[in-house]
Amino acid sequence: MNFSLIIELTKRDFIERYSGSALGFIWSFIYPLINILIYMIIFGNLMGARLPGMSSVWGYGIYLISGLIPWTAFANTVTRSSTVFLDKKNIITKIRIDLPRLPLFIVFSETITFVVTLVIFLGILLITGFSFSPYLLFIPVIYLIQQIFAYSLGFFLAMIVVFLRDLKEVVTIGFQIWFWFTPIVYVFEILPSLAQQILFWNPALAFISAYHDIFILQKMPSFIYLTLVLMMSSILIVFDYMIFKKLEKDIRDFI
Amino acid sequence: MIKVEGISKKFKLYHSPAYRLKEIIFRQQYHKDFTALDTISFEVGAGKTLGIIGQNGAGKSTLLKILSGIVIPDSGTIQIDGKVTGLLELGTGFNTEMTGLENIYMNGTLIGMSKDEIDRKKQAIIDFSELGEFINEPIKTYSSGMTMRLAFSIAIHADPTCFLVDEALSVGDAYFQQKCMRKIQDFRASGGSIIFVSHDMNAVKTLCDTAILLDNGRIIDYGEPKEVVDFYQNMMLKKMHQGEVEVNVKKGKNDSSQNNKNSYRSGISTNQVEVLSVNIFDKSNQEINYIESGDFVNVVSKILSFATLDDPHYGIIIRDKFGSEVYGASTESLSLITAPQYKGEIVTAIFSLYLPLSPGEYTICIGVANGACDFGIFEEYCLFIQDIAIIKIIQKHGKSRFGGLVNLNAKMDILKDNDKVNND
CATH class of the missing domain: 3.40.50.300 (P-loop containing nucleotide triphosphate hydrolases)
Structure with a gap:
């Protein structure tokens, strides 16, 4: 399986979503635009939610969205990767495909969504008179680490889901819980110290708080935790590959 | 490769x-x-x-x-x-x-x-x-x-x-x-x-x-497509056989270059019957091995039985050089009622055939079955021998040629319309 197949699958993944509709690709701009506007207006203007230590009306909305966008990319990548072997069954059972590389098209496809959403978000920020910090340039690095982690996890789950189909429901529920155990809607500091200690072990905290650092605190994100996540992902990928070598035959037989 | x-x-x-x-x-x-x-x-x-x-x-x-x-x-x-x-x-x-x-x-x-x-x-x-x-x-x-x-x-x-x-x-x-x-x-x-x-x-x-x-994940035959297919079809006949006597599938070399009676033909057999001879005669009862396209032949086969068959049926199949069936008939398909063939008895089956086929080599297969169920389906398949005899068909001298496998004897007329179309 070559790289062009991944590109083709990515393209397909995108086109398929809106194929047949008149506006087509434009819908992928409309959805995030509406979402972002709703969050900004409802939380900022209507509910008057304020972020501690921030006077701006938009503060909470920016906080929420700057965590929500990467989280959505991360969660979608993992959950969709976890069922990729079953979803692409019609191809896998007919054509020789390199299975470890297959989830990559999901990583790419979610990246496109992420970039589009982020650009819209930045555009809205520009209108609200947000002052951009140069640390924004770190976003690609953070995102890369986040998606490597997502891939390592997604590939692992994808292999296990072939044997344990129920796992995909567990993954969906797991991500619901994980979402609320990550400071996206709320601020880390409001948690009691015990909860803070537990949450400290949440790898998603490393990248979500990095985005918060950039957008809210406008400071250099902490790369120590991100490096740890990167190392953890690397180990997981090696581990994934070992499992794959052992189970490839069974995976192909069971699909 | x-x-x-x-x-x-x-x-x-x-x-x-x-x-x-x-x-x-x-x-x-x-x-x-x-x-x-x-x-x-x-x-x-x-x-x-x-x-x-x-x-x-x-x-x-x-x-x-x-x-x-x-x-x-x-x-x-x-x-x-x-x-x-x-x-x-x-x-x-x-x-x-x-x-x-x-x-x-x-x-x-x-x-x-x-x-x-x-x-x-x-x-x-x-x-x-x-x-x-x-x-x-x-x-x-x-x-x-x-x-x-x-x-x-x-x-x-x-x-x-x-x-x-x-x-x-x-x-x-x-x-x-x-x-x-x-x-x-x-x-x-x-x-x-x-x-x-x-x-x-x-x-x-x-x-x-x-x-x-x-068969069951193993290669049980490998070689010339015709021989392999024959063997497979014989295995299928064996599967369909319902008699008590076991059917043996024989795998032979189909040596089609000569009509050698000793060469081992592929087929199936319960060893209850044996084909003693197959001879081809023309209209004037001369034994021949080639005919002209459109001639009549009699294929005469002597069949010996080692067991009593209460409802015996005798059949013939003509195949072309690829082994595709050109024609098949049996006492069952012709709705003939046959008398039981007793142990030790020899019957002579005479198949009179009209062969308007295109020139080439054709082979003859002989089958004996017992107990008719339906068209081409029997209870017991006692014997089936592929390519037991060869008949060569040559172009009939002085006759028109034709395309395809069978001469359908086309007659043609070309009529001219006397009313000319006026081009002026």
Whole structure:
């Protein structure tokens, strides 16, 4: 399986979503635009939610969205990767495909969504008179680490889901819980110290708080935790590959 | 070229896939083995076609899947120079919402073409599929024939060195099938190998250079397609046989170059009856081995019985040089009532035939069965011998020639209309 197949699958993944509709690709701009506007207006203007230590009306909305966008990319990548072997069954059972590389098209496809959403978000920020910090340039690095982690996890789950189909429901529920155990809607500091200690072990905290650092605190994100996540992902990928070598035959037989 | 050596594949049958994980964790066996393929070896040279036949569940599909790399064998090696494309994956990844052109890119990439390659070949693909303007319409607007035409066009333009063909090509209408067959012939002529899996025995006999017969995951016969198919069909007769006496399937060398009575013919036998002789006579009772097209012959066979057959039926089949059945008849099909043949009795079966066939060599097969059930179906198949005699048919002297297999004796008149069309 070559790289062009991944590109083709990515393209397909995108086109398929809106194929047949008149506006087509434009819908992928409309959805995030509406979402972002709703969050900004409802939380900022209507509910008057304020972020501690921030006077701006938009503060909470920016906080929420700057965590929500990467989280959505991360969660979608993992959950969709976890069922990729079953979803692409019609191809896998007919054509020789390199299975470890297959989830990559999901990583790419979610990246496109992420970039589009982020650009819209930045555009809205520009209108609200947000002052951009140069640390924004770190976003690609953070995102890369986040998606490597997502891939390592997604590939692992994808292999296990072939044997344990129920796992995909567990993954969906797991991500619901994980979402609320990550400071996206709320601020880390409001948690009691015990909860803070537990949450400290949440790898998603490393990248979500990095985005918060950039957008809210406008400071250099902490790369120590991100490096740890990167190392953890690397180990997981090696581990994934070992499992794959052992189970490839069974995976192909069971699909 | 394809070289396959010692391929084996066992499928582990689990109660549910989760038991595979349980097995790893508890280090206990939770599966039953099912041997799909057992040490399979064969070779297909460049420009050659190999036929694979066998009953359902014999392992044909598994073998194709292993060759195309979808299923990984437990042991054995496969050497293939170049790309394998299977016609079993015709149209894989087609999305009906997307246009034909978009699907060329998707399917083409899936079967291993690069983007450049598709850019270069897409016009040829569209031309071959004859879809014209439709190529920019979504596939859902296509008829099934159009979809298959597109799929086949992509597959044949992927430049494989080996084609895996599952079942007969049912691509579009007769015209397009002809076009596909020509393209496949070109492909063979340029050194491509084909592996052809089919239940169409005549197709196997005419298209393939060699054939293998799979049974329960093993190759039980390998060689000339005609011999392998004969053996397979004899095995099927054995399966249909309901008598108490066991049927033996004989595998012989069909030496069609001479009418040698000692040469070992393939067929089946319960050893209850024996064909003592088969002779061919012309109208004037002269024994002959060739006739002119359109002559009458009497095929006379002496059959000895070692057991009493209460409802015996005697049959004949005429086959062409590929082993395709040209004609078959029996006492049952002719609605003749036969008397029981007693133990030790010899009967002489005389088949009077009119053979308006095109010139060539034809072979005669003789069968004896007991207990008619339905047309061509019997309770006991006592004896069936393939190619027991050969008859050569030559062009009738001074007679007109004809195309095809059977002379339908066309008469023709050309009438001229006396009222001339006035061109002035």
